[in-house]
Amino acid sequence: MKNKALAIGLAVALVPVVAGAWPWSRDMMNQPSIKPQEPPVIPYPKDSVPVGGPWTKVRDRDAAENLKNPIPPTPESVAKGRALFKIYCFPCHGPNGKGDGPVGKVFEVPPADLSSDYAKELTDGWIWGTITFGSYVMPPYRWDTSPEERWHIVNYIRQVLQKERGNPLVKSAKKED
Numbered sequence: 597m598k599n600k601a602l603a604i605g606l607a608v609a610l611v612p613v614v615a616g617a618w619p620w621s622r623d624m625m626n627q628p629s630i631k632p633q634e635p636p637v638i639p640y641p642k643d644s645v646p647v648g649g650p651w652t653k654v655r656d657r658d659a660a661e662n663l664k665n666p667i668p669p670t671p672e673s674v675a676k677g678r679a680l681f682k683i684y685c686f687p688c689h690g691p692n693g694k695g696d697g698p699v700g701k702v703f704e705v706p707p708a709d710l711s712s713d714y715a716k717e718l719t720d721g722w723i724w725g726t727i728t729f730g731s732y733v734m735p736p737y738r739w740d741t742s743p744e745e746r747w748h749i750v751n752y753i754r755q756v757l758q759k760e761r762g763n764p765l766v767k768s769a770k771k772e773d
């Protein structure tokens with residue numbers, strides 16, 4: 597009696613194993629296509645961008661604070677920065693970076709005055725990190741701008757918005773506006 601129960605139990609337990617091994621027991625999984633994580637791994641095409649935006653060497657704004665600006669503030673860089681500033685920063689920070697842009701008005705915390713002494717004290721890396729990772733309410737712009745473009749914006753802020761009038765870069769920037 598005990599043996600019979602054991603035999604039935606075993607038979608029942610083994611049915612899925614046996615059934616799974618039958619020749620018609622195939623599913624779509626078993627086919628010659630390459631499975632996830634299976635070699636060969638095809639290299640990403642040149643210039644492809646990760647879903648989360650281009651890689652940065654730093655994790656957050658704090659880690660960016662002491663980054664050195666690798667792009668010299670040439671007139672070309674400043675001109676690029678000005679064009680980018682108009683697209684990405686002007687709506688909130690306003691035409692002269694004073695924090696008086698039309699969209700900036702909806703924020704309870706007003707956008708920072710980028711020409712102020714406060715902003716002058718921020719490091720290049722911190723400003724770059726703010727654009728990359730956002731601030732407390734300011735959203736991040738790392739999906740919209742490349743790391744180099746963000747340094748151009750930093751150069752524009754430093755050379756134009758934070759310089760007194762009379763700076764040749766300010767004049768040329770004003771003339772073109």
Ligand code: HEC
Nearest residue numbers: 684685688703705706707708723726727731732733734737
């Ligand atoms: C959608 C509105 C908005 C846009 C667009 C925006 N900012 Fe801001 N930004 C803010 C607000 C609001 C603050 C102040 C509150 C905070 O720090 O989040 C701020 C603060 C800052 C600060 C000061 C950070 C600090 O540590 O106090 C910097 C620098 C800055 N923005 C730079 C930029 C630059 C450069 C751009 C363009 C790439 C830009 N922002 C685009 C809203 C914006």
